[in-house]
Amino acid sequence: MSGAGGDPSPWVILALCVAGTYLWRGLGVALSGRIDPYGAVFRWVGCVAYAMLAGLISRMIVSPVGPLAQTGLADRLAGCAVAVALFFLLRRNLVVGVAGGVTATMLLATYAR
Amino acid sequence: MSGAATHAYGGPRAALRGGAREALGLPAFVLAASYVGFGALAQQSGLGLWLALASTPAVWALPGQVVLVEMLVLRAEWLAVVAGVSLSAARFLPMTLALLPYLREARPASWRLYAAAQLVAVTGWAAAMRQCPQLPPEERLSYFVGFTLPLVAGAAFGTATGFALADVMPRAVMLALVFVNPIYFMLVFVGDVRQRPAVLALAIGAIAGPLAHALTPSWSLLLTGLVGGTAAFLIDRAWRSGPRRGGSS
Numbered sequence: 001m002s003g004a005g006g007d008p009s010p011w012v013i014l015a016l017c018v019a020g021t022y023l024w025r026g027l028g029v030a031l032s033g034r035i036d037p038y039g040a041v042f043r044w045v046g047c048v049a050y051a052m053l054a055g056l057i058s059r060m061i062v063s064p065v066g067p068l069a070q071t072g073l074a075d076r077l078a079g080c081a082v083a084v085a086l087f088f089l090l091r092r093n094l095v096v097g098v099a100g101g102v103t104a105t106m107l108l109a110t111y112a113r
Numbered sequence: 114m115s116g117a118a119t120h121a122y123g124g125p126r127a128a129l130r131g132g133a134r135e136a137l138g139l140p141a142f143v144l145a146a147s148y149v150g151f152g153a154l155a156q157q158s159g160l161g162l163w164l165a166l167a168s169t170p171a172v173w174a175l176p177g178q179v180v181l182v183e184m185l186v187l188r189a190e191w192l193a194v195v196a197g198v199s200l201s202a203a204r205f206l207p208m209t210l211a212l213l214p215y216l217r218e219a220r221p222a223s224w225r226l227y228a229a230a231q232l233v234a235v236t237g238w239a240a241a242m243r244q245c246p247q248l249p250p251e252e253r254l255s256y257f258v259g260f261t262l263p264l265v266a267g268a269a270f271g272t273a274t275g276f277a278l279a280d281v282m283p284r285a286v287m288l289a290l291v292f293v294n295p296i297y298f299m300l301v302f303v304g305d306v307r308q309r310p311a312v313l314a315l316a317i318g319a320i321a322g323p324l325a326h327a328l329t330p331s332w333s334l335l336l337t338g339l340v341g342g343t344a345a346f347l348i349d350r351a352w353r354s355g356p357r358r359g360g361s362s
Contacts, residue, residue, distance in 0.1 A: 010164055013191050017181055018171045020199025025230035028209025037214035043310055048342030049207035050314035053235060054302065055322025055337030056176065056204065060295040062323040065179060066154055067284070068291050076292070083296050084303060092304050094297070095139055101296040106289050
């Protein structure tokens with residue numbers, strides 16, 4: 001960690017991050033008893049969850065952090081298109097879809113420039 | 114939600130095993146592959162093996178773990194690290210809220226629900242959201258736990274493998290393994306989700322996510338979820354009441 005002697009150890013930081021992450025899950029359990037599973041609030045919360053996840057996944061593809069940032073956006077989007085096409089052509093075959101999409105992006109990133 | 118069980122394992126224990134069997138294929142592989150990327154990142158960032166390994170079941174959120182490693186490497190202020198990781202986990206609130214009514218229906222002890230909540234993450238959540246409506250209430254919690262435990266094991270295995278192989282793995286292999294995760298999530302949601310409000314929310318979220326990220330990286334997920342989710346909800350509601358009010362189509 002940084003040289004500022006007062007910094008907690010990485011293990012303490014990890015523990016705080018664990019608590020900060022679980023907080024949302026635990027809060028969800030605590031609040032869920034008050035939600036009517038047939039009501040509008042339940043439908044709205046589901047929409048928020050799906051929108052957040054779609055936003056996260058699409059951000060991971062469009063502007064990734066880490067090693068994927070070295071690949072081109074067009075290569076990644078082409079891989080997604082290949083994955084979706086294979087998935088539906090082969091009756092929702094996830095294995096082939098994932099493998100095809102990843103392979104397409106890697107081939108493009110390696111040989112197409 | 115109850116009474117319409119079209120798929121039953123024949124008891125909680127069988128549901129636990131059934132869930133585990135379903136996860137021990139592509140889902141566990143995908144988690145392992147994704148966490149190979151995390152393990153390698155941790156090694157290259159100078160994080161200890163045990164810290165990286167412990168973070169996998171303890172945080173159980175890949176994006177948050179990546180934020181943790183990157184901020185530690187950048188020597189960010191520790192309070193900023195904790196805030197950054199915690200903020201990136203906000204999605205677990207609506208996810209848990211959406212899943213729990215299914216798990217609660219059989220009235221399990223609340224400590225079981227709080228323990229199961231630790232296992233909430235995209236892959237297991239998506240599987241449980243799909244299966245629960247078709248399962249008898251008393252099998253749902255077991256199915257969810259059975260499905261997610263092999264994912265945790267696969268992820269821990271991936272973390273250690275990535276850490277060990279970080280220096281020898283070819284760059285292309287590493288890239289491919291890291292890309293498995295978003296491609297898999299994308300296909301799971303494209304293929305599995307049928308209800309109209311969820312489809313709308315996914316479509317709006319997918320477009321809004323990168324835009325919000327460009328605008329404000331740390332608040333982008335909350336913004337995408339609240340604005341995109343509310344928009345999807347309102348469009349769906351207008352659609353629902355539309356025909357009744359208009360009397361046509």
